[in-house]
Amino acid sequence: MLDRNWFSEAMDGTGSAISLKITGKLHEETSNYQKIEVYETTEWGNLMVIDDCTMVSTRDNFLYHEMMSHPALFTHPAPKNVAIIGGGDCGTLREVLKHTEVEHATQIDIDERVTRVSEIYFPELCESNNDPRAELLFIDGIKWMQEAQPGSLDVIIVDSTDPVGPGKVLFSAAFYKACFEALGEDGVMVQQSESPLLHEELIRCMSADMHKAGFFATRLLSFPQPIYPSGWWSATMAGKGGLDTFRADAARERSFETRYYNEGIHLGALATPQFLHDL
Amino acid sequence: MLDRNWFSEAMDGTGSAISLKITGKLHEETSNYQKIEVYETTEWGNLMVIDDCTMVSTRDNFLYHEMMSHPALFTHPAPKNVAIIGGGDCGTLREVLKHTEVEHATQIDIDERVTRVSEIYFPELCESNNDPRAELLFIDGIKWMQEAQPGSLDVIIVDSTDPVGPGKVLFSAAFYKACFEALGEDGVMVQQSESPLLHEELIRCMSADMHKAGFFATRLLSFPQPIYPSGWWSATMAGKGGLDTFRADAARERSFETRYYNEGIHLGALATPQFLHDL
Numbered sequence: 001m002l003d004r005n006w007f008s009e010a011m012d013g014t015g016s017a018i019s020l021k022i023t024g025k026l027h028e029e030t031s032n033y034q035k036i037e038v039y040e041t042t043e044w045g046n047l048m049v050i051d052d053c054t055m056v057s058t059r060d061n062f063l064y065h066e067m068m069s070h071p072a073l074f075t076h077p078a079p080k081n082v083a084i085i086g087g088g089d090c091g092t093l094r095e096v097l098k099h100t101e102v103e104h105a106t107q108i109d110i111d112e113r114v115t116r117v118s119e120i121y122f123p124e125l126c127e128s129n130n131d132p133r134a135e136l137l138f139i140d141g142i143k144w145m146q147e148a149q150p151g152s153l154d155v156i157i158v159d160s161t162d163p164v165g166p167g168k169v170l171f172s173a174a175f176y177k178a179c180f181e182a183l184g185e186d187g188v189m190v191q192q193s194e195s196p197l198l199h200e201e202l203i204r205c206m207s208a209d210m211h212k213a214g215f216f217a218t219r220l221l222s223f224p225q226p227i228y229p230s231g232w233w234s235a236t237m238a239g240k241g242g243l244d245t246f247r248a249d250a251a252r253e254r255s256f257e258t259r260y261y262n263e264g265i266h267l268g269a270l271a272t273p274q275f276l277h278d279l
Numbered sequence: 280m281l282d283r284n285w286f287s288e289a290m291d292g293t294g295s296a297i298s299l300k301i302t303g304k305l306h307e308e309t310s311n312y313q314k315i316e317v318y319e320t321t322e323w324g325n326l327m328v329i330d331d332c333t334m335v336s337t338r339d340n341f342l343y344h345e346m347m348s349h350p351a352l353f354t355h356p357a358p359k360n361v362a363i364i365g366g367g368d369c370g371t372l373r374e375v376l377k378h379t380e381v382e383h384a385t386q387i388d389i390d391e392r393v394t395r396v397s398e399i400y401f402p403e404l405c406e407s408n409n410d411p412r413a414e415l416l417f418i419d420g421i422k423w424m425q426e427a428q429p430g431s432l433d434v435i436i437v438d439s440t441d442p443v444g445p446g447k448v449l450f451s452a453a454f455y456k457a458c459f460e461a462l463g464e465d466g467v468m469v470q471q472s473e474s475p476l477l478h479e480e481l482i483r484c485m486s487a488d489m490h491k492a493g494f495f496a497t498r499l500l501s502f503p504q505p506i507y508p509s510g511w512w513s514a515t516m517a518g519k520g521g522l523d524t525f526r527a528d529a530a531r532e533r534s535f536e537t538r539y540y541n542e543g544i545h546l547g548a549l550a551t552p553q554f555l556h557d558l
Contacts, residue, residue: 002281002289002296010281010300015322016505017281017298021289043294060476060509197339197505224503224511226295226476231510232503259554268547275538 087159088114176213366438367393455492
């Protein structure tokens with residue numbers, strides 16, 4: 001049994017829970033959209049929790065943020081314009097802006113409070129928020145995408161919560177269609193797609209819906225993410241013109257620091273577990 | 280907070296816990312060596328717990344057992360004689376015997392009760408126990424290794440508990456030296472080496488000690504393992520003559536079923552996360 005000294009997320013239907021030992025609650029508020037909490041943990045730094053689901057810990061967020069950004073950016077031949085839907089903690093934005101060829105990155109998260117809380121408790125994730133190439137919008141990302149100029153984006157990163165509540169509409173063929181239209185001809189989108197072990201059906205549907213929306217190819221990226229259910233997470237990449245364009249040399253000779261990502265990790269993350277291959 | 284309907288393992292010093300929802304306890308005994316429990320879970324099948332640490336669940340053990348066996352066996356040029364130290368649940372033995380070129384596999388676990396309990400609650404892991412090529416010994420594996428005929432083994436798999444209590448001596452230069460002597464010239468050993476995120480120091484020391492024992496090369500394999508701390512696990516391979524001998528064609532054209540392992544997963548597991556590369 002785990003007592004009040006632990007924060008636990010027991011994910012519905014998975015029969016499993018991930019817990020971190022905490023020393024106290026640093027913050028709690030209910031924004032216009034959701035409940036936002038921050039805990040101080042004993043070994044994992046700060047922990048942000050939204051609507052009772054773990055979102056980000058200081059210790060392990062690098063895995064998720066690096067894998068949500070670098071594979072897609074090194075797959076597009078020349079990423080200049082990037083949009084991040086969700087991503088209010090700003091960790092993905094930071095990784096995107098490490099790519100010097102990116103000229104403009106727009107983060108569109110409906111809830112400004114997530115970013116304001118992140119600025120206080122995860123300042124390292126927000127260190128590029130004042131980059132002149134960064135634009136932070138706090139509006140409806142789906143509407144923004146529907147109204148984006150066709151062909152204007154190179155990479156779209158959907159850094160969303162789980163496919164329940166306000167995040168659900170981000171997991172729909174209609175949204176993928178809007179992304180498809182907003183992307184240029186070499187455009188790449190990537191979206192978090194839950195656990196390979198626990199959410200096979202979601203992964204299958206997402207890929208099918210992306211194809212239906214017009215994308216030529218999809219690929220699953222899998223990677224460890226200790227504070228998410230099963231500790232094993234994934235993102236699905238979709239390419240308008242294909243995805244066989246990994247710039248391996250650029251990844252190997254990248255000018256910035258990473259903690260998880262490198263060329264080998266990129267290729268390894270693309271390997272398909274046999275049980276998913278057999279689907 | 281998680282109540283009595285959950286089994287939780289809170290790992291010392293990691294500030295994290297993994298929990299599975301349970302419907303009841305199926306078995307409990309204290310053998311001559313350790314406390315062995317089996318729980319029935321809601322979503323993960325049966326769960327074996329030894330000295331309060333999760334060992335095996337029906338649902339996710341395939342990840343661990345496949346990665347403890349197939350990479351090493353497909354790296355050795357012609358594995359005929361295999362020894363498994365520990366591995367009393369027999370899941371590794373089953374994977375090893377899928378390789379038709381293996382002529383003899385000896386499993387040496389000090390605690391016969393683990394195997395007897397596994398036969399009842401994890402019968403699928405024990406389905407090769409009566410294979411004429413299998414030999415199950417319930418004696419001290421370290422002593423067995425020290426007395427093994429020099430050069431008599433092709434692959435050694437150390438499928439042990441954590442480096443505490445009775446398992447600790449398996450994480451020592453003296454034991455690696457005994458393994459080195461027992462292996463033939465192309466010999467490969469592989470040993471579970473805990474979490475890449477939580478146990479960097481152990482991983483570093485194990486590799487250094489293997490080199491000291493005479494091994495020419497070591498490589499880390501990393502893979503998901505949801506019920507172990509951080510959900511991310513590793514094994515360290517050591518090669519007497521080197522490890523650049525992956526039989527990729529044989530792995531691709533393997534005659535047996537796997538659920539996680541395939542050629543791509545093998546190569547992907549060998550990719551080194553940047554933070555370990557930087558060590």
